[in-house]
Structures are given as structure tokens and as C-alpha cells.
Amino acid sequence: MPCSWRGGPGAPPLPLALLLLAAWAAASGQLHYSVPEEAKHGTFVGRVAQDLGLELAELVPRLFRVASRSRGDLLEVNLQNGILFVNSRIDREELCGRSAECGIHLEVIVDRPLQVFHVEVEVKDVNDNPPVFPGREQRVFIPESRLPGSRFRIEGAADADIGANAFLTYTLSPNDYFSLDVQANDELSKSLSLELRKSLDREEKSELHLLLTAIDGGKPELKGSVQLLITVLDANDNAPLFDQAVYRVHLLETTANGTLVTTLNASDADEGVNGEITYSFGSGVSLNTQEKFKIDSNSGEIRLIGRLDYEKTKSYEISVKAVDKGSPSMSNHCKVLVKVLDVNDNVPELEITSLSLPVREDSPVGTVIALISVSDRDSGANGQVTCTLTPHVPFKLVSTFKNYYSLVLDSALDRESVSAYELVVTARDGGSPPLWASASVSVEVADVNDNAPAFAQPEYTVFVKENNPPGCHIFTLSARDADAQENARVSYSLVERRVGERAVSSYVSVHAESGKVYALQPLDREELELLQFQVSARDAGFPPLGSNVTLQVFVLDENDNAPRLLLPPGAGGAGGALSELVPRSVGAGHVVAKVRAVDADAGYNAWLSYELQAAAGGARGAFRVALYTGEVSTTRALDEADAPRQRLLVLVKDHGEPALAATATVLLSLVESGQALKASSRASAGAAGAEAALLDVNVYLIVAICAVSSLLVLTLLLYTALRCSAPPAGGACGPAKPTLVCPSAAGSWSSSQQRRQRVCSGEGPPKADLMAFSPSLPPSLNLAERLEHPQANSDPSNNVSPIFELWLF
Known part of the structure; x- marks a missing residue:
């Protein structure tokens, strides 16, 4: 860009103007930042003033401002700290469409002297758009004569994102006839076809319903689906078929x-x-x-x-x-x-009387079903009639008198196998040629309640999130009865038992007709992890038959417990604040206090982090808090300019969605070294009694640890000897599920509240501490709390077991 200088009234001398021009040219660089789209208002983008080498005190006097050619309201600079932050919602698809590169160009201008800086903020894509198909369903018409291997083009989905967030993969619901053929035209564009794997038969299946699903490559991935309706068109591929x-x-x-x-x-x-x-x-x-x-x-x-x-x-x-x-x-x-x-004037006549129908399936062999009489008006051989029965089982004809027969049961009946029989009674005379007549007898088998309702499996497992709404449907049980009518009408009921001090019917109910299981009240995982009960299915026969099934309901954790602060005894004053004396002579990195907290939830919902919210009293930036340990330490040496009383607010948050938090107040008194020593002496004298109490607890702990170690060695020796002397056999039961007690990256603890406690370390450097945990300790207390409250060790309600698990980490 060409520049020229002209002198005039009040203009600086030529050398000074050249010097300012050179300084402007040297400083007019370009800054690059990046920010994800959909970032919240106030999201940090960059320290513009610091990166440009400008003093914060000069921003207002020098008329520091930011200009943008378009969409200038998206980003803004805080003139107090020189930080560029998100001012309003940024939608990358609205801003740049499907362009691979998307950025916001800003011009930073300061006066006195005039300087112009260029800032380029790259807007990064996030996976906020799912794949979208052109319509809710696609119809495909295919003749049944098409050969296997034929392909039929279908429409794919589109994703408004870019890059990996717009990279789509497709899946087709399982079926016997079609597979999905995907051809990549370029990095993102794909053509889809249905490939016929098995010949179609309209007479067997005239229409198919398939589900095509598109999944993008974002994290978390998003899905879209479309219904494929395939109609099979008829072809003349079947010849007429006679029934005989x-x-x-x-x-x-x-x-x-x-x-x-x-x-x-x-x-x-x-x-x-x-x-x-x-x-x-x-x-x-x-x-x-x-x-x-x-x-x-x-x-x-x-x-x-x-x-x-x-x-x-x-x-x-x-x-x-x-x-x-x-x-x-x-x-x-x-x-x-x-x-x-040949002419034979009369054919035999059949008459079936005294039908006893229907026949119960538990009727004994020999039961008379019907009486049959035959006659023929002819004489001689033409009038001699014999009767036959088809089929021959499970019935037979028994001759009781001349021209009289009884239809009797010849073998046991089973209605569930055959519910009705079509019998044909044929009467044939002795003429030449003989004449014959036949009659059909329909024998219906009556049901007897001989089949109990049966479930598909003996046990079902259901997962339900805690805090469910009362009366929500959690599962549907279904039992089938092979009998008929009332004997097959199944009703369901809950097998009552106690869950702790409460009846299982206070937690769940079962609809008698549909078998739907409902949760009567919100479930609390911290109170009940597993609810196991039985449901009985009974038919309406007489006498009724029934069977039971076991239902295991696992309660899944939700982030419904905020962190709880653990304050030392005597910290009830000032709203439960933590008070500490800090010598003014301490240097940077000195730990002045520690905030402790626990969370009753599990997993990520119980993983805590600490954040310093505010500092009041003048010592700005003098303290910081460790992200995961809660230790408050100095960031620099304290001086006389720092206020004697410092009030810090520490925000304790878990990692749930959404996160829950608690705030701890830390009161620091800055004193001289001599005053700190006197206060420390008084505190030591006051803690002598507590140390004496802890000493007794430690003695008991050491004795218990030694006893448990000896018992553990003896148990291992016996177990090894038994395993070597006996063949391996599958155990009837296994160990209980452990309660997982996990440290954070720097040593803070939370509990997962499972059935047995164990210790595992998270990220961060290992600690050389020996920790002892009793299996009966409440999940919300760690060892530090146990030692700080020795009365908890002697409380009978704690049910302290002499067995400890030792972990060195």
C-alpha cells in the first residue's frame, strides 16, 4: 500500500513521521484465532491486546476499537482486560455455507498514533446437523422377474456440516433379499443402490419394508433414517395347479x-x-x-x-x-x-347317532364317541355291508352287533397337537362291483388345563435411570399358554417380598392383563442399585397353573447430587467458611488451605474439580486453587500492599450433565511470621487431645491390619492347596461387585457406591500415601474424614469390620 507524507500546519517533522510510519509497518501483523461455532456468549477467543503488545491502560485513551466488514456483532473486545470474546451466536453454516474454510476478519484500530491490526478468527465446525434424507420414505417398484445382482438406485442423505462431521456411512436393516451398495464419487458424495441378493417371489412376499440409516462422522455421531417401501410387481411365473x-x-x-x-x-x-x-x-x-x-x-x-x-x-x-x-x-x-x-340298485346307507362331542383331551382309551348303523336294501352279497374308518388313529371302529358299530378312542389325545379330526366312515356292500357310501364325522377335542404359562426366559434384566417419573412403564412381560380359551387366559401378579424395610410392591406394580411393569415411585440409585423381584403368571383354568419369572431392575446413575463440602470441626461460623493464617513471608507455591468435598453420585457424576471464583481484599492474582486437589496456594510472594484479610470463593463442580456445583468460602488472614508461630503453638496445644484420640485409633488399625494380613496369607495357602488337589469346578457364586473409590488427577476422592470398595488412581503423578479402607465405611467418607472424626470408628451403627483393604499409591 503506497504511503506519502505532506507537511502542513501542526504536522510533525519529516523524520518523526517516517519513524511513526516504520513503527506502524512493523506492528501491522495479523493474528489468528479459532473458535467453535455455537459457542456461548462470553467464550474466550484470544488476548488481543496482549498478543499485539499493547498495554491495558492505553486501550481507552488510545481509542482502542474493533471493526468488521460484516457481522461485526459476533465478536467483541473487553477494554478492561483486552480479551476478545464471543458476543453473539455464531452459526458456521449460516456464515459460510459448505465452504471448507470459514473465518471472521476483524480490524483492530488504535489512535495516537494510528495503528491498524488485522485479526483473523477461524470458525470451526461442530457436529450440530444430522443427516437429512429428501423425504420420509422412498418407494421402489421391482418386477419379481429381476435376476440376483440387479441394482436399484436410491437417494442418499445430505449433511450441512463439513469435513468428518459430514462424512456419511449408511446401514440397511437386516433382510434376506437386498444389500446396500455404496459407491464413493468423491470424499463426501456417495451414490447408493440396492443390490438384489435373492430372487423375489411376489406370491411369497409382495412388499418389503426396509430402514436406511445414515450416520455422520462427528462426535457424538448424529443419525438420520428413511423408510424404503419396496413393491414387488407380478410376472407370469406360476402355472395353474390342480388340487388333485x-x-x-x-x-x-x-x-x-x-x-x-x-x-x-x-x-x-x-x-x-x-x-x-x-x-x-x-x-x-x-x-x-x-x-x-x-x-x-x-x-x-x-x-x-x-x-x-x-x-x-x-x-x-x-x-x-x-x-x-x-x-x-x-x-x-x-x-x-x-x-x-354295473347296475346295483341300492347303495349302502349310513346313519351316525349318539354323538358325544366335543371329546376331552384327557378322555381314557376306549371312550365311545358315536354309534353308527349301516343298511343296504339289496340282498345276498350286494346287501352284505362292511364299514371302514379313515384315518385309523387315534380312533377305531368296533363291531358291537350285526350292522352296528361304535366309534371309540384308540389312543391318547393331545389338543395342543391336533385340535380336531375329520373322520370318514365308508360302508361298502359285497356286490360286484360293490357299491359304497361314506359319511364324515368332525370330532373336536376339548381343552383341558394341562399346560402352565411359560415365559421365554427364566430371568429378565432391565436398566432404568434413576429419578424416573412415578408410574412410568419400564418393561412388559409376556407368558404363553398352549391351552385354549380360559385355560390360556394369563394373568400376572407380583410375588411380594421385602426390600430392606419396605415391600417390593411399594416400588413396582404389574398390570394383571397386559404384564406391563410400572415403577410406582422415582428410584434413587444412591438408595437402591438393584431391585430384584419375581412376577407370577397364572392361567384361568381349574385348577389354575402358573410359573414365575425373575426381573432384575438395575438403577442407572444420574447427576442428581451436588458436591458436599467437608469442613473441619468448628468451621460453622461465617457461613461455614474455612479460616487459615498465612505468614506474609511465604513464597510462591505455598499451600495455605485445602478445600475438601465429596459427591454421592458415581463415575463422572462424582468426579470433582475446583475453580477459584473471586478474590477480595486487594491481593489480586496472589492465590490459585489446584483443579483436582482443592489445594489453595500462593502464585507469588506476598507483600505489604496485600490486604490483611483475603476472602476467596472456590467453586466445586462435578462432571455430570448438567454439572452441579457448590461454593466454599476461604478466609485468609495475612500475619507476620511471629504471630503465625504463636497461633500455630496454640493450635498445636489444642490439637494434642485430638492426636491422643487418633493414636488409639491408629493402634487399633495396626492390630487389625496385622490380623488381616495373617488371615489373608493363611487363606491364600489353603486356597492354593485346594486348587492343586481338586479338579477345577465352576463356582455357584462370585464376589460381590466392588465399590469403586477413585482419586482425581491430583488426589481428591469420590465414591461410586458399589457393593465393595476398592481404590484406583486417576491421572496425575502417583502419591506415596498408605491408605486403609474399611468395607463398611459410608461411600461419602474417605480416610481423612474417618481420622478427623474418630467417634465414627466407635459408633456401633457404622458396623466397622476388622477387615481392611490396603493400597499403596
Whole structure:
């Protein structure tokens, strides 16, 4: 950029102007910062004044200001500390669209002398946009004749983010017919196709419903889905099918013209014209047969149109063809065998009386089901009738008298296997040829309550978040009964038992008809981790049958407990503040106080961090607090200018979502070294009694530790000997789930409140402390609290066990 200088009234001399121009050119660099989109108001971006080498005291006099060509309200600078911060919501997609690079250009201007600086703030993308499909569903039409390996294009999803946040992967719901074929056109663009893996059959499945899911590459990942509705179009791939391959018909030689011989029944699994059928005689049917019979092309009825003569033709074999109207058409054949009977004036007659139906499935063998009588008006061999039964099991015919039969039970019944039988009783005379008649008997089997309701599995496990709303549905149980009607109507009830001092019915209820399990009250994980109970399923039979199932409800932790401050005895004054004396002679890094806190939650919800909120009294920046230990230490040497009383506010937060916090007040009195020594002497004298009490506790601890160590060594030796002498066998039960007590990065402790305590270390340098924990200690107390409150060791309600776990870390 060319620059020129002109002299004028009040203008500085030429050398001074050149010097200012050179200084401006040297200082006019460019700063680069970055900030994530959607950052909250007040989010720190950068120390603009410090990075530009400007003094904070000069910002206001020199008219320090920030200008932007567009969207100048997004970022702002605090003139008191020179910090650039987020002033309003930044949406990268609104600001830059899908551009890979997105930034906000600022010009920082100061006067007296004039300086212009350029600041470039890069807006980083966050995964705040899920994949979106063009519509809620996509319809695909596929003919059933398409071969495996065929592909069908479908539309993919779009993601408004960039980079890895917009990199999409796709999954298709499991099915037997299609797989997803993804072709990458470039880094982000992909084309999707459905690949046919198995031949389609419209008659088997005419429509398929699949779910296509798109997952982006952000953390946490976001998903979008679309319903794929696949319609299978029909093709003429099924030939007509007769319900019988051979139709057998017996006709007396005196049968009148026009008599219906038989009705053919063919079906086609196709639809439309592909399933319309016409009937005709086959090409091999003789002219004589065509003169005796005719067939209706639409209904398939075969009728007699000529006179039969048993002496000339005893039977006819008619070939019939069924053809559909598809293109190309498909056909099938069957045979109709017509047997001509000699004149035998009367056929046997059947009469079934005294039916005892339905038959109970627990009826004994030999039970009489029906009485059957037969008769024939002919005489001689033509009037001698015999009866047969089909099928033969589980019934049989027993001859009780001439021409009288009983239908009796021949073997045990099981309604769940066969609920009804279609029996055919056939009566045949002794004529030549014999005449016969048949009657059908439908025997229904009545149900008996011989099957108890059965669950799919003996035990169910359910996970429920604590603080659930009262009456919420947590699970649905379902038991099936193989019986019928009332014997299969299942009702559910809760098997009552005690959970601690309360009945299990005060926690949950079961709907008698639907089997839905409801939580009657909000569950508290800190009070109850596992609720185990049984539900009984009973049918409505007489006598009723039932079975039980076990339901284990695990209560999942939520961040519903704020950190609790642990103050030393006597700290109740001043709102529970922690008071300490600090010599003015201490240097930087000296620990002046320590804030202790615990959290009743578990895991990340109980991981605590400490943050110094404010300092009052004039010693600005003289103190700091360790992030994870809560130790308050000096950042520099104290001097006379620091106020004698310092009031610090320490914010204690957990890592839950959302985070909960508590505030501790630390009162520091800055005194001379001599005064600090006197106060320390008085404190030592006052603590002598407490040390004496702690000494007794320590003696008991040492004795208990030695006893436990000896018992542990003896147990290990016995266990090793037993394992070496006996073959391995699976144990019936395992150790209880441990209570996890974890330190933070610098040694602060919190409890996960599980069933057995153990110690694990987090990040940060190891500590050379020997810690002893009793399994019966409350999860909210660590060893330091136990030693500070010796009366807790002697309290019978604590149920202190002499067994300790020792950890050196």
C-alpha cells in the first residue's frame, strides 16, 4: 500500500513521521484465532491486546476499537482486560455455507498514533446437523422377474456440516433379499443402490419394508433414517395347479344325461390376467370320450352328455388341460378317471347317532364317541355291508352287533397337537362291483388345563435411570399358554417380598392383563442399585397353573447430587467458611488451605474439580486453587500492599450433565511470621487431645491390619492347596461387585457406591500415601474424614469390620 507524507500546519517533522510510519509497518501483523461455532456468549477467543503488545491502560485513551466488514456483532473486545470474546451466536453454516474454510476478519484500530491490526478468527465446525434424507420414505417398484445382482438406485442423505462431521456411512436393516451398495464419487458424495441378493417371489412376499440409516462422522455421531417401501410387481411365473393330480369318479351305467361328473379345481398364484384359467380336453382325448362328456371352459365342470354302457366301456381316462391367460401362457394337466359301475340298485346307507362331542383331551382309551348303523336294501352279497374308518388313529371302529358299530378312542389325545379330526366312515356292500357310501364325522377335542404359562426366559434384566417419573412403564412381560380359551387366559401378579424395610410392591406394580411393569415411585440409585423381584403368571383354568419369572431392575446413575463440602470441626461460623493464617513471608507455591468435598453420585457424576471464583481484599492474582486437589496456594510472594484479610470463593463442580456445583468460602488472614508461630503453638496445644484420640485409633488399625494380613496369607495357602488337589469346578457364586473409590488427577476422592470398595488412581503423578479402607465405611467418607472424626470408628451403627483393604499409591 503506497504511503506519502505532506507537511502542513501542526504536522510533525519529516523524520518523526517516517519513524511513526516504520513503527506502524512493523506492528501491522495479523493474528489468528479459532473458535467453535455455537459457542456461548462470553467464550474466550484470544488476548488481543496482549498478543499485539499493547498495554491495558492505553486501550481507552488510545481509542482502542474493533471493526468488521460484516457481522461485526459476533465478536467483541473487553477494554478492561483486552480479551476478545464471543458476543453473539455464531452459526458456521449460516456464515459460510459448505465452504471448507470459514473465518471472521476483524480490524483492530488504535489512535495516537494510528495503528491498524488485522485479526483473523477461524470458525470451526461442530457436529450440530444430522443427516437429512429428501423425504420420509422412498418407494421402489421391482418386477419379481429381476435376476440376483440387479441394482436399484436410491437417494442418499445430505449433511450441512463439513469435513468428518459430514462424512456419511449408511446401514440397511437386516433382510434376506437386498444389500446396500455404496459407491464413493468423491470424499463426501456417495451414490447408493440396492443390490438384489435373492430372487423375489411376489406370491411369497409382495412388499418389503426396509430402514436406511445414515450416520455422520462427528462426535457424538448424529443419525438420520428413511423408510424404503419396496413393491414387488407380478410376472407370469406360476402355472395353474390342480388340487388333485387324478380325479376318480364312479358312475352307474344308468346315470342320466347332464349329470355332473366332477368339478375340476385349478388355482394360479399369479394375479390379474396371469391368474385367469380356462379348461379344455387334452389333445389325446379320443372322439368317443368327447361324445360322452363335455367340460365347461370357465368353471371346470365335467358333465355327462351320452349314454354309458358298462359292457362296452368300463372306465374313461380323460386328460384335462388348464391354461392361464398370461403372456406367454402357462399350462398344467390332470387326469379324470371315470369308472362305470354295473347296475346295483341300492347303495349302502349310513346313519351316525349318539354323538358325544366335543371329546376331552384327557378322555381314557376306549371312550365311545358315536354309534353308527349301516343298511343296504339289496340282498345276498350286494346287501352284505362292511364299514371302514379313515384315518385309523387315534380312533377305531368296533363291531358291537350285526350292522352296528361304535366309534371309540384308540389312543391318547393331545389338543395342543391336533385340535380336531375329520373322520370318514365308508360302508361298502359285497356286490360286484360293490357299491359304497361314506359319511364324515368332525370330532373336536376339548381343552383341558394341562399346560402352565411359560415365559421365554427364566430371568429378565432391565436398566432404568434413576429419578424416573412415578408410574412410568419400564418393561412388559409376556407368558404363553398352549391351552385354549380360559385355560390360556394369563394373568400376572407380583410375588411380594421385602426390600430392606419396605415391600417390593411399594416400588413396582404389574398390570394383571397386559404384564406391563410400572415403577410406582422415582428410584434413587444412591438408595437402591438393584431391585430384584419375581412376577407370577397364572392361567384361568381349574385348577389354575402358573410359573414365575425373575426381573432384575438395575438403577442407572444420574447427576442428581451436588458436591458436599467437608469442613473441619468448628468451621460453622461465617457461613461455614474455612479460616487459615498465612505468614506474609511465604513464597510462591505455598499451600495455605485445602478445600475438601465429596459427591454421592458415581463415575463422572462424582468426579470433582475446583475453580477459584473471586478474590477480595486487594491481593489480586496472589492465590490459585489446584483443579483436582482443592489445594489453595500462593502464585507469588506476598507483600505489604496485600490486604490483611483475603476472602476467596472456590467453586466445586462435578462432571455430570448438567454439572452441579457448590461454593466454599476461604478466609485468609495475612500475619507476620511471629504471630503465625504463636497461633500455630496454640493450635498445636489444642490439637494434642485430638492426636491422643487418633493414636488409639491408629493402634487399633495396626492390630487389625496385622490380623488381616495373617488371615489373608493363611487363606491364600489353603486356597492354593485346594486348587492343586481338586479338579477345577465352576463356582455357584462370585464376589460381590466392588465399590469403586477413585482419586482425581491430583488426589481428591469420590465414591461410586458399589457393593465393595476398592481404590484406583486417576491421572496425575502417583502419591506415596498408605491408605486403609474399611468395607463398611459410608461411600461419602474417605480416610481423612474417618481420622478427623474418630467417634465414627466407635459408633456401633457404622458396623466397622476388622477387615481392611490396603493400597499403596
